[in-house]
Amino acid sequence: MKKKELQGVKEIARRANVAIATVDRVIHNRPGVSEKTREKINKIIAELNYQPNLLASRLASGKIITLGVLIPSVTEETDFWEAPLRGIQRAENEIRQYGIKVELFFFDLRDPGSFVAQANRLLEASVDGIVLAPAFIDEARKFATACQQARKPCIFIDSNLPDQPSLSYIGPPLFQSGYLAAKLCTYVLRDHSKLLVVNIATAMDSYTYKEIEEGFRTYFTDHRQHYPIIRADIHQTDFSSVARQLQEQFDANPSIDAVFVSNSRAFSVARFLESAGLPRKPLLIGYDFVSENTRYLASGLIDFLICHQPEDQGYRSIMTLYQFLVFSTPVAKDYYMPIDIVTRENQTFYRN
Amino acid sequence: MKKKELQGVKEIARRANVAIATVDRVIHNRPGVSEKTREKINKIIAELNYQPNLLASRLASGKIITLGVLIPSVTEETDFWEAPLRGIQRAENEIRQYGIKVELFFFDLRDPGSFVAQANRLLEASVDGIVLAPAFIDEARKFATACQQARKPCIFIDSNLPDQPSLSYIGPPLFQSGYLAAKLCTYVLRDHSKLLVVNIATAMDSYTYKEIEEGFRTYFTDHRQHYPIIRADIHQTDFSSVARQLQEQFDANPSIDAVFVSNSRAFSVARFLESAGLPRKPLLIGYDFVSENTRYLASGLIDFLICHQPEDQGYRSIMTLYQFLVFSTPVAKDYYMPIDIVTRENQTFYRN
DNA sequence: CTGAAAGCGCTTACAG
DNA sequence: CTGAAAGCGCTTACAG
Numbered sequence: 101m102k103k104k105e106l107q108g109v110k111e112i113a114r115r116a117n118v119a120i121a122t123v124d125r126v127i128h129n130r131p132g133v134s135e136k137t138r139e140k141i142n143k144i145i146a147e148l149n150y151q152p153n154l155l156a157s158r159l160a161s162g163k164i165i166t167l168g169v170l171i172p173s174v175t176e177e178t179d180f181w182e183a184p185l186r187g188i189q190r191a192e193n194e195i196r197q198y199g200i201k202v203e204l205f206f207f208d209l210r211d212p213g214s215f216v217a218q219a220n221r222l223l224e225a226s227v228d229g230i231v232l233a234p235a236f237i238d239e240a241r242k243f244a245t246a247c248q249q250a251r252k253p254c255i256f257i258d259s260n261l262p263d264q265p266s267l268s269y270i271g272p273p274l275f276q277s278g279y280l281a282a283k284l285c286t287y288v289l290r291d292h293s294k295l296l297v298v299n300i301a302t303a304m305d306s307y308t309y310k311e312i313e314e315g316f317r318t319y320f321t322d323h324r325q326h327y328p329i330i331r332a333d334i335h336q337t338d339f340s341s342v343a344r345q346l347q348e349q350f351d352a353n354p355s356i357d358a359v360f361v362s363n364s365r366a367f368s369v370a371r372f373l374e375s376a377g378l379p380r381k382p383l384l385i386g387y388d389f390v391s392e393n394t395r396y397l398a399s400g401l402i403d404f405l406i407c408h409q410p411e412d413q414g415y416r417s418i419m420t421l422y423q424f425l426v427f428s429t430p431v432a433k434d435y436y437m438p439i440d441i442v443t444r445e446n447q448t449f450y451r452n
Numbered sequence: 453m454k455k456k457e458l459q460g461v462k463e464i465a466r467r468a469n470v471a472i473a474t475v476d477r478v479i480h481n482r483p484g485v486s487e488k489t490r491e492k493i494n495k496i497i498a499e500l501n502y503q504p505n506l507l508a509s510r511l512a513s514g515k516i517i518t519l520g521v522l523i524p525s526v527t528e529e530t531d532f533w534e535a536p537l538r539g540i541q542r543a544e545n546e547i548r549q550y551g552i553k554v555e556l557f558f559f560d561l562r563d564p565g566s567f568v569a570q571a572n573r574l575l576e577a578s579v580d581g582i583v584l585a586p587a588f589i590d591e592a593r594k595f596a597t598a599c600q601q602a603r604k605p606c607i608f609i610d611s612n613l614p615d616q617p618s619l620s621y622i623g624p625p626l627f628q629s630g631y632l633a634a635k636l637c638t639y640v641l642r643d644h645s646k647l648l649v650v651n652i653a654t655a656m657d658s659y660t661y662k663e664i665e666e667g668f669r670t671y672f673t674d675h676r677q678h679y680p681i682i683r684a685d686i687h688q689t690d691f692s693s694v695a696r697q698l699q700e701q702f703d704a705n706p707s708i709d710a711v712f713v714s715n716s717r718a719f720s721v722a723r724f725l726e727s728a729g730l731p732r733k734p735l736l737i738g739y740d741f742v743s744e745n746t747r748y749l750a751s752g753l754i755d756f757l758i759c760h761q762p763e764d765q766g767y768r769s770i771m772t773l774y775q776f777l778v779f780s781t782p783v784a785k786d787y788y789m790p791i792d793i794v795t796r797e798n799q800t801f802y803r804n
Numbered sequence: 805c806t807g808a809a810a811g812c813g814c815t816t817a818c819a820g
Numbered sequence: 821c822t823g824a825a826a827g828c829g830c831t832t833a834c835a836g
Contacts, residue, residue: 108829119807124831132805154549155511156829159812163831197506273801280797287639319797439798445632445671446791449625460813471823476815484821508813511828515815806836815828820821 112150116141127152154427158199166201167421168227170218170243171257171414172235173206177337180364180390180410181233183452184257187414188231195422202418203227210302212236219243223250229421230254231414234261237307253424255417258410259308260434267424270417272408273436274308278315278362280439281385284404285358286325288383293357295327296349296382300334300342300365312362330356342368343375350378357382364388366405370396389442389452397444408437411452464502468493479504506779510551518553519773520579522570522595523609523766524587525558529689532716532742532762533585535804536609539766540583547774554770555579562654564588571595575602581773582606583766586613589659605776609769610762611660612786619776622769624760625788626660630667630714632791633737636756637710638677640735645709647679648701648734652686652694652717664714682708694720695728702730709734716740718757722748741794741804749796760789763804 109127113120118137125133126141133141144150169188172181185204192202205222207215215236222230223246230252234240244264247254253267260269285295297316299309320327330353334345346369350356359382361369366386370393373381385404386393396402416435423429442450461479465472470489477485478493485493496502521540524533537556544554557574559567567588574582575598582604586592596616599606605619612621637647649668651661672679682705686697698721702708711734713721718738722745725733737756738745748754768787775781794802 110829120830121808121832122806125806128831134805137805153511153829155507155551156812157831159505159507159511159814160829160831162812276797276801280795283795283797436801438792438801438803440790441793441795441798443632443635443793445628445635446793449628449788449790451790462813472814473816473824474822477822480815486821489821505813508828509815511812511830512814512816514828808835810832810834812829812831816826818823818825820823 108150108153112141112144112148115144154198158426162199164199164201165229165422165425166203166225166227167229167231167418168203168205168222168225169231169418170205170207170215170222171231171233172209175209177209178364178390180388183389183410184233184414184417187411187416188418190411191415191418191422195419198422198426200422200426207235209235212239215239219246223247227252229267229425231417231421232256232266233258234264235259237261240264253421255421257413257417258408268420268431268433268435270413270420270435271437273439274311275315275318277387277406277408277439278312278317278360279319280315280441281312281360281404281406282316282319284385284441285360285383286323288357289325289327290357292355293327294353294355295329296332296353296356296359297329298332298334298346298359298361298365298369299363300337300361300368301363302335302337309362316360316362328353337365337368339368339371343372346372347376350376354379359384361386364390364393366402367392367396370399370401373401389447389450394447397442397447400444403443405442405447407440407442407450407452409440409452413437460502460505464493464496464500467496510778514551516551516553517581517774517777518555518577518579519581519583519770520555520557520574520577521583521770522557522559522567522574523583523585524561527561529561530716530742532740535741535762536585536766536769539763539768540770542763543767543770543774547771550774550778552770552774552778559587561587564591567591571598575599579604581619581777583769583773584608584618585610586616587611589613592616605773607769607773609765610760620772620783620785620787622765622772622787623789625791626663627667627670629739629758629760629791630664630669630712631671632667632793633664633712633756633758634668634671636737636793637712637735638675640709641677641679642709644707645679646705646707647681648684648705648708648711649681650684650686650698650711650713650717650721651715652689652713652720653715654687654689661714668712668714680705689717689720691720691723695724698724699728702728706731711736713738716742716745718754719744719748722751722753725753741799741802746799749794749799752796755795757794757799759792759794759802759804761792761804765789 109120109123112123126138174182205218207218216239230247232254234256248265256266256269258271332349334342364387384402387406389407393405397405420431424431461472461475464475475493478490526534557570559570568591582599584606586608600617608618608621610623684701686694716739736754739758741759745757772783776783
């Protein structure tokens with residue numbers, strides 16, 4: 101360990117023959133500096149290739165930056181949001197040192213009202229930036245607009261509101277993940293195979309679902325493979341309803357060789373397959389590394405899970421906001437997560 | 453943004469009725485403090501649940517921590533090491549602010565002598581921590597021992613030297629990735645299929661290769677699927693040699709339905725397949741998201757690439773060393789990267 | 805429009 | 821064994 105060579109505002113001030121405070125004004129583009137002085141200082145800054153010492157900056161300013169996070173709470177229904185939360189907290193731990201604080205607001209995925217209530221609380225908390233899971237489209241739109249009016253940068257996570265003002269979207273490329281799922285199906289398809297696309301959800305997120313299914317279908321039209329694609333929209337998520345409706349489909353279409361579940365409820369189909377006693381288990385592809393899914397992945401009933409590193413999404417959303425707020429780092433409008441393929445063989449090493 | 457409530461050594465000093473310097477001595481366990489004073493101060497530290505401000509600490513000390521990195525240079529043969537280097541540089545950019553410097557030492561993968569020479573230079577550079585790609589086993593062993601004697605923490609990246617002292621290993625789980633490759637093959641295998649395992653390399657890294665191939669074979673024995681597995685060890689890496697030897701194999705074994713290349717040279721097999729005019733293209737699986745491979749992935753000749761996020765390996769190695777040296781964060785002995793499956797359909801979103 | 809000075813929470817000589 | 825003081829590179833009132 102050796103000593104740093106010294107530098108900084110002091111050196112700039114000396115060379116420009118001005119006070120440090122003036123240099124500071126120029127660096128931060130604050131008013132109250134004559135154009136001439138400003139130019140002189142900027143020239144020196146460029147010459148020196150000056151990089152401000154953020155450590156010193158944050159220490160001296162003593163400000164705390166607060167980030168507000170509005171995401172679903174973990175419920176008995178799904179532990180999906182555990183992962184983003186973990187990532188958010190990991191990020192917070194790393195940057196707490198540097199004066200960043202995270203305030204969490206949870207809403208209930210089954211209750212749009214809770215979203216609105218928490219969104220209002222967040223708005224009043226006077227945070228400096230926002231991470232938002234826009235699960236309820238209309239409500240989220242309103243909230244995003246409010247954020248924009250309050251000039252708070254806002255990052256969408258896990259799903260997007262296209263055409264909505266936001267600093268960035270961090271989440272999966274939906275269409276392409278459906279496209280990939282289709283490709284994976286082809287490894288088991290034969291001449292007279294049929295495909296079954298299943299969506300099991302009480303309501304909403306129709307946007308997400310549509311994108312995925314369109315990607316799925318497009319693969320086959322792109323490759324002129326015209327297997328019949330059957331759809332099952334199951335709105336009651338309890339197992340007996342799911343089982344009943346699946347049974348109907350399989351009775352009507354015995355040659356279903358692949359099942360694609362376009363959200364995280366593949367486990368429900370797996371459970372059905374486990375007990376249905378079909379002559380041949382169809383390929384089963386679903387989404388998300390939630391515990392119920394991974395169990396069936398391990399037991400071989402689910403063949404592929406398509407995943408998008410939700411923990412990293414959470415981590416990245418916080419870090420992006422931090423970099424933007426503190427260092428003014430430019431932010432990509434869309435940050436697409438990779439489309440991960442998780443199987444029984446690689447699941448132990450998967451980092452969700 | 454609101455003001456932090458104030459705290460710190462000053463408050464401790466006030467309460468203990470001592471000078472700040474004394475508090476500092478206790479915090480850092482430095483000698484020259486009476487037991488009585490030490491206890492008094494420690495008690496107050498505990499009461500206050502005092503957390504030192506690293507920002508201020510690093511700023512005041514003005515020390516620079518230097519990390520030495522010893523990895524292969526990018527050659528015409530392969531651009532694999534571009535990715536870890538990118539990750540290393542990204543990490544450096546993020547923590548340069550905090551007084552960390554990275555010094556790079558490159559060696560030539562074709563020349564063990566260059567490894568030794570650079571290792572010696574690194575040893576003399578008096579760095580505080582080391583990242584090492586132990587490509588040459590014996591030479592790397594010696595170097596690792598020297599690092600240990602010099603009490604420099606050392607992280608292995610991309611491949612491991614088991615039973616060698618190191619702070620951590622960051623890299624792929626080799627056996628398991630071979631196991632996964634085998635599973636992927638099964639989707640195209642039929643009754644009389646044969647498998648071809650190819651290794652194209654001038655020499656060494658036999659350890660890596662063996663682990664992978666063992667994983668590959670174990671899958672089939674685990675599942676009692678006894679397809680004939682043919683091996684091709686190709687030691688001349690120029691295309692005509694590769695093509696000739698592959699042609700021999702395919703002539704002798706027309707029912708090869710899957711080819712597994714256990715290192716990053718699948719592109720060479722792809723090129724062969726492109727011109728060989730086989731009656732049916734076998735499934736082709738290889739390793740690593742290098743540019744030649746991704747081209748053949750896009751054109752459909754390579755079906756799956758197994759990848760281990762080399763950029764992240766580089767990034768993580770630096771960050772781990774940083775956290776360890778600056779914050780004394782505990783470090784996991786082995787950090788296995790996930791086993792990523794990259795196909796034509798998800799390659800655009802892959803983050804190498 | 806500009807500058808002198810105090811201070812952020814620590815570390816580091818130096819003096820006693 | 822202990823303390824007073826300067827300083828790390830910035831920011832922030834405040835004065836002019």
